[in-house]
Amino acid sequence: MKLSYYPGCSLRGTAHDYDGSVKAVCAELGIELVELADWNCCGASSAHMTEHELGVRLPLRNLLIAGELGLDVLVPCAACFQRLKAADKEVRKAPKFWDVAGYDPTFKIVHISTLLSSPDMIRRLHERATHSLSGLRIGCYYGCLSLRHPKITDAVHFEQPDSLETMMDAIGAEPVRWSHRTECCSGSLTMARPDIAARLVGDIVGAARRAGAEALVTDCPMCQANVESRQLELPEDEQLPVYYASELLYAALTGTYRAEQQRVHLVSATIDVQACREDGRIGREERP
Amino acid sequence: MEASPISPAHSNEKLLAKLADRGVDVHACYQCGRCSAGCPITEFFDITTMEVVRLAAYGAEEQLLSSSAIWLCAACETCASRCPNDIDIAVLMDVLRELARRKGVVPAEKRVALFHRCFLQSIKHWGRAYEVGLIAGYKVRSGDLLGDMKLGMKMFARGRLKLTPHPIAGKAEIKKMFAGQGKEYER
Numbered sequence: 001m002k003l004s005y006y007p008g009c010s011l012r013g014t015a016h017d018y019d020g021s022v023k024a025v026c027a028e029l030g031i032e033l034v035e036l037a038d039w040n041c042c043g044a045s046s047a048h049m050t051e052h053e054l055g056v057r058l059p060l061r062n063l064l065i066a067g068e069l070g071l072d073v074l075v076p077c078a079a080c081f082q083r084l085k086a087a088d089k090e091v092r093k094a095p096k097f098w099d100v101a102g103y104d105p106t107f108k109i110v111h112i113s114t115l116l117s118s119p120d121m122i123r124r125l126h127e128r129a130t131h132s133l134s135g136l137r138i139g140c141y142y143g144c145l146s147l148r149h150p151k152i153t154d155a156v157h158f159e160q161p162d163s164l165e166t167m168m169d170a171i172g173a174e175p176v177r178w179s180h181r182t183e184c185c186s187g188s189l190t191m192a193r194p195d196i197a198a199r200l201v202g203d204i205v206g207a208a209r210r211a212g213a214e215a216l217v218t219d220c221p222m223c224q225a226n227v228e229s230r231q232l233e234l235p236e237d238e239q240l241p242v243y244y245a246s247e248l249l250y251a252a253l254t255g256t257y258r259a260e261q262q263r264v265h266l267v268s269a270t271i272d273v274q275a276c277r278e279d280g281r282i283g284r285e286e287r288p
Numbered sequence: 289m290e291a292s293p294i295s296p297a298h299s300n301e302k303l304l305a306k307l308a309d310r311g312v313d314v315h316a317c318y319q320c321g322r323c324s325a326g327c328p329i330t331e332f333f334d335i336t337t338m339e340v341v342r343l344a345a346y347g348a349e350e351q352l353l354s355s356s357a358i359w360l361c362a363a364c365e366t367c368a369s370r371c372p373n374d375i376d377i378a379v380l381m382d383v384l385r386e387l388a389r390r391k392g393v394v395p396a397e398k399r400v401a402l403f404h405r406c407f408l409q410s411i412k413h414w415g416r417a418y419e420v421g422l423i424a425g426y427k428v429r430s431g432d433l434l435g436d437m438k439l440g441m442k443m444f445a446r447g448r449l450k451l452t453p454h455p456i457a458g459k460a461e462i463k464k465m466f467a468g469q470g471k472e473y474e475r
């Protein structure tokens with residue numbers, strides 16, 4: 001399988017480890033990625049929030065670059081995904097208005113979790129995972145932008161998504177049932193109104209802990225950064241690390257969770273990977 | 289709507305035309321309150337999400353543009369996804385912010401508006417968001433030099449902050465967009 005790849009700005013900055021783990025997981029699963037040449041920022045979220053023209057034209061430039069390759073484009077960042085989808089739909093409605101008269105690309109814009117939770121990829125995960133995250137009780141946290149607005153994202157189960165749970169189950173972790181999976185963490189306000197972000201993040205982390213989660217897992221770089229950084233005021237034993245799904249998949253595929261990876265977390269993050277049982281199934285033994 | 293003392297004709301038809309243009313039918317609201325109920329930030333707003341919709345139907349532009357609600361809205365799209373009448377409240381918020389900016393209305397949440405400006409500056413300059421420059425620019429201009437100092441140091445120590453920007457080759461195309469490509473027609 002060959003896809004084009006739009007990393008977006010976060011993945012070249014604060015979320016560089018997300019970029020690394022996405023690429024590594026794709027390589028392990030036999031997915032070839034071709035990065036879009038000279039891609040630009042999609043503008044999320046300040047562009048569309050304050051200037052409609054920019055909010056469409058910035059992502060549109062990337063869509064035109066993707067069109068030249070013609071491959072489905074993989075997007076790991078929820079905000080970029082939502083903006084590329086929104087621009088695509090907006091421009092299709094009135095291509096001439098956006099100065100791209102013949103605009104009608106055939107490639108799909110694919111969010112990472114849609115790809116990695118597809119039956120084919122789950123089968124590959126089962127086949128190729130050498131290790132299990134058995135016993136890790138995890139809260140799957142989606143946040144907003146890979147899901148909403150469904151008329152932009154085309155998410156079918158936007159209130160009750162399950163792609164992260166499907167992936168976590170496939171690597172032996174135990175997704176908990178909890179209430180705040182799709183609640184907003186207010187990442188776009190985190191710099192200017194840290195007080196609001198701390199309050200929302202506190203609610204999210206509290207709900208996950210009540211459900212018995214020992215950690216959170218997400219597929220959004222803004223959520224990862226915001227939810228980890230805004231719980232630092234909480235007592236240490238009430239903090240939950242926030243993993244990227246790709247980071248945990250990589251651990252299960254290779255049996256390694258490197259010290260460099262642990263170190264980039266703001267909340268202390270360790271996982272113990274266990275070898276798969278001999279029958280090839282991922283074990284679910286009690287942890288010591 | 290028939291003309292009456294509270295009809296939009298009394299205040300602002302232009303705003304309503306703009307909203308109609310973006311596919312936002314504020315008149316469809318029957319005030320069920322679902323948008324406010326699901327909004328994660330509405331309790332911090334000076335007017336609730338539902339009030340924003342109803343005031344927009346009145347064309348009450350002044351009150352809306354000077355509200356804190358439009359700047360505190362995090363664009364999470366919960367309201368719009370759940371509105372039984374399919375009113376795109378998130379787009380309504382976008383339109384109101386843009387209008388406030390164009391009209392030079394002093395934002396009720398100055399720091400939020402400033403953050404958006406710094407973010408766009410960064411894109412204009414590099415073609416991509418350069419986080420360290422963006423944070424530094426925001427800190428200097430907001431005067432909030434000490435807030436999050438500890439967090440910044442921690443992120444730096446953990447290797448989360450990259451000190452060099454990655455400018456793109458097609459910067460000229462980005463500059464053109466910022467210079468107002470398409471705006472000739474006052475869209």
Ligand code: SF4
Pocket residue numbers: 316317318319320321322323324338341370371372373374375377
């Ligand atoms: S959810 Fe829709 S109909 Fe209900 S109050 Fe909000 S805008 Fe009005």
Ligand code: SF4
Pocket residue numbers: 323326327328329330337360361362363364365366367368377378381
């Ligand atoms: S988009 Fe804005 S108004 Fe709507 S629910 Fe989210 S924060 Fe509230």
